[in-house]
Structures are given as C-alpha cells and as structure tokens.
Amino acid sequence: MEKFIYAPEIAKLGHVALVTKDLEKSLWFFKEVIGLEETCEVNGTHYLRAWGDFEHHTLSITAGETSYIDHIGWKAKRREDVANFARLLEDAGTEVRWIEAGEEAGQGKALRFELPSGHRFEIYFDMEKPAAAEDRKSVLKNQVYKSWAKGVSPRRIDHVNLQTSIDNNLIVNYLKETLGFKLREYLVNSDDKQVVGWMSVTNLVHDMAMMTKPSVEANQMHHIAFWMDNAQDILRAADILCENEVGFVGPGKHGISQAMYVYVKDPGSGLRVEIFTNSYLIFEPDWEPIKWSYEEYLKYGSTYWGDRRRDDVSRDQPVKA
Template identity: 35%
Template sequence: MPPPLGDIAHLGHVQLRTPDPDRSLWFFTRMLGMTESGRAGESVYLRTWDDYEHHSLVLTAHTTSGPGRTALRTSSAQALEARVKALEDAGLAGTWVEDEPGLGPLYVTQDPDGHEIALYWESEWYEAPPGLRPGLKNQPQAKPAHGVGVRRLDHVNFLAAEVSPNAGFAHHVLGARPTEQIVLDSGRVAAQWLTFTDKSYDVVYTEDWSGARGRLHHIAFATDTREDILRAADLCLDNGVHIETGPHKHAIQQTFFLYVYEPGGNRVELCNPLTRLVLAPDWPLITWTAKERAKGQAWGLKSIESFHTHGTPP
C-alpha cells in the first residue's frame, strides 16, 4: 500500500549545474527576477519572491549542465522518519548531510534512475532585509521590479531510462499521487505526472529517448499570470535567450507555458498552472494514448523535435 498522502509537504528546491555560471546567474536574477540569498563554494543560492524558504534554486558551477540535488520538505519530523524508513525498507538507503544554508539535516538518496533526492524537515523561514520587505505581511518578500518576477518553483521533470520504476518510487516510497500519464501501444509508460499536494503535479518522469540515466528535461517556475509569460517571451527575444517552444498550452495538465534554455544549457519552463488543482481524494489516473498525443498540444501545435531529444547533461 502507498504511504499516506501528505508525508511530503512540497518540492523544496532544485540544484542546477552550469558550465557558464556568470551568464546563468544573470538569467535567473535579471531575466527571471530571482533574489540571491547566499553563496558557498561554487554554488549560489537563489529564491523566488513567494517561496518562504531560504532558497528555491541552487546554481552550481560545473564542467557541464544537468541536475544536482532535488530536495523535498516533509510535513513533520515524524513524516521524515517514516519516509527514511520506507527508503531503507525499499533498499534505497541514503546518508545524512547538513550542508545547505537555512536547512537542518537532509537525508540524501537516489531514485532508481540515479537522480539525487533529498528529504528534510527543519527549515529556516526567510526574513526579507529592509530593501526587500513586502507591503503585505502575508508574503515573504516584495515583488521584484525587474524581469519576469517568477512567483515560485513549480515542478521538476526528470528524464529516465524507464519511467515505471521511477514513478513507482515516487508513488509507493515517497507517497506521491499519479494524476496523468502517457501509455504507448506496447503498454510501456512513456511519462507520468505525480503530485504531493493539491497541485496537479510536482514531479514528472519522462522517458529518455537516448536511453541515458539521471538526466533532466526541465525545471519550471510559476508566474502570476499568462501575461507574465508573454512578457517573458519578449524579454528572451530582446536579450538573446533561446526560446525553444511556446507560448502555448499543454493538453496534459492544461499548463500555459514557455520553454527556454538558460545560458548553461538547461531547459527552463515558465508556466501558469495556478488555476488547476486536484482536490478530489479519489482522482482517477488519466491515461493518454500515443494516438491522442500525436494530435499535439491543446491548441494543435505538435511538439518540436528538440523537446524530445534535448536533455541535460548532453
């Protein structure tokens, strides 16, 4: 039986590796409007204005692009203990570290594909310095006066050599709930969307056509409105940021989106899924067939080739 929904409270933050740290930092701060909240070694810690924790993104200089650690906050100390036991019982034991600012101990493990996953409970709530204090006491930081002004980290989409064991890990070991999936005529699951919350998804596993393991398809940041995404497209065009596809709307999960490549080569999605929630406790897993997916996105645009072939690291 899967664990109770709720042991994992939400997606905490993700780490991206970049071979071009200066330009990547420019993209996330000047283009997306994120705030630097600290530095350590080769890493810069960044946050969106409406995330309550110390950081939403860890940007780390590296020889290549790709994902580092993905951190999930649990709903309590007891929930952390329960998920650690579930990991150990599943043969996926990890190690305890305490190496990130604003956080207590993290239990670091891997999913079956090799993506680094960390669980934690203790978290320091962000307190904005005088220049960033908001006008409303119920938001953690003032909205940025430049760039897109992304609101929060929304989801992460992992590439995997096989979707089923990784989605099964998220479902049965971590307690995520699958909401939608793509199943090919052969019966193979090509992608699955899972949620830890009442959002329609927090984590996605997508089949890596190259057969590689441990790669990233994209990370996504939510915006306040669809108009913010249209503004983002203009800003990217003005500043030489590669737009891969969009603005457009997905059929699966109905997300309005724009996909770009940050200067380090990682794909970043700007999305507006804020109006779609999964509130039904008995939500049925929605399955899309290969024939249905061949019709393209919700407004008829077929996915371009790079959307299926580009991942990081290359």
C-alpha cells in the same frame, strides 16, 4: 518493516541544486532574465528564490566542469517524517546518506538517496525563512520580496520534469509506494506501454513528471518550472525573453495539465526552464489517473494550441541529474 503511527509524507517540492559549467551566464539568466532573488552565496554556491518563495532557497547554482542536477529537495510534512522516511527507504533496500544541518546553507538535517533511475533526491523539514533586505522587501506581510522587481519575475517554484531510460512503471511505482506520490495523468506509447507519469504530493496536477525515453541516460532532467499568476504574465515573459535575445518556444497550452507555457534554456548550463501558469487543481480523494494514448498526446496532449516548432529549446538535450 517498522510500523508507523502514520505514514511519513512529503509536503511539497523544495529546491533544485544545479551545477553549471558557466556560472556567470547562469547567474545572469536566473537573476536578471528570470528575476530570481539571491538569498546568499556560501562557498561558491549561490542560493536563489522567487519573490513568493518563503524558504531560504528554491534553486542553488554552483560552478562545475560540466552541467548537471546535483539533487532535488523535497520538504517533509513533519520533522519526524525525515527519520521515518530514512527507515522506510532502508527497509525498501535504498541506501540513505545523512546531510548534517548547515551542510546546505539554511537547511537542517536531511537525507539523500537515489531513485532506481539514479536521480538524487533529498528530504528535509527544517529550513530557514529569512526576511528580505529592506530595499527588496515587499510592503505585504504575506509576501517576501517586491513583485515584478526585475525580469520575468515568477511567484514560486512549481515542478520538475525528469527523464530516464528505465522502465516508467518501475520508477512511478517506486515513487508511489515508497514516497507517497499520486499518479494524476499518464501517457502510453503505440504499444500501450506507459512512458510518462505526471505525479503529485499536493493538489497540483504534477509536482514532478517522469518521462521514459530509451535514447537518454538513466538520470536526466528535462526541465524545472516556475509559476506565474496568469496567462498575461506568460505573454509578458515572452516579451522580456525577446528583449534579452534569449530564444524560447511558446507561448502555448498543454492538453495534459491544461497549463500555459513558455520553454527557455539557461545559456550557462543548458537546463530547460518552463514558465508555467493556469493548469488545474485536484481535490478528489478518489481521483482516477487519466490515460493518454500516443495519438492523443500528439494531437492534444503536448500542445493543445500554440507554437509547435522544434528548435534548440524544445529539442531533447536534457541536463544530467
């Protein structure tokens, strides 16, 4: 394997590319109810971002015969890291496909590859940061759009939660050893076998989670999460969802991550969306992953307090990734 002066690194979660079987409903949900802003539409793909997202898009939506996640984009820390990741991945036996600049609107050259689970990731560095139109522009120079202009109005994309039927340790170790993710918290089942890992490349508790369930396909998405500034924003979101007659679960608080949440589903694609706030940050370089037993998970981990109902929003009907 070629030696690098420094190991390539991922800086943050960039975007999620959603294909939906009902484009009209998905656009209504994400633009009017969630309140994302549309950057542009190119060849049938709509590129959206939250009012505090600087890059060209953090969510893209395209019409399809079925609903699925086409790929999940991650921004590299340095431009040269993209090519370095390509070499590292190929040396690890992972097939890499190059995406030319402009193939995805606003984005420079990138690479795509699949995890052992089949989830498709993309790593890029160059991405346009377009300004908002004058009628949508914030007066704050450190913010793109006017806040609270419409809908739930999250500040930014936060994390993704993936599902697989593949052994959890295999996928988590691949993410750690190949892509540099750090394991922050994890869950074991009644046989003391790891079934969920919460991982990050930033100071967040998780930029992504990987959940193993034998009953699902190898590559599915459990949810995408958007960040709210505080707990009051979660309560406001619940009111807005009620006003739009969109069912949801919550508000509640997780023990794992210590975050407050509301879960809601896009009526166009079926993709579960988490409206998310609070949580805690990790600054310790020698952080030891926190282990949760299944009994602890049921008592405190999933719902520390709040709504414990299990309806169509919380029932496991993930979107294929």
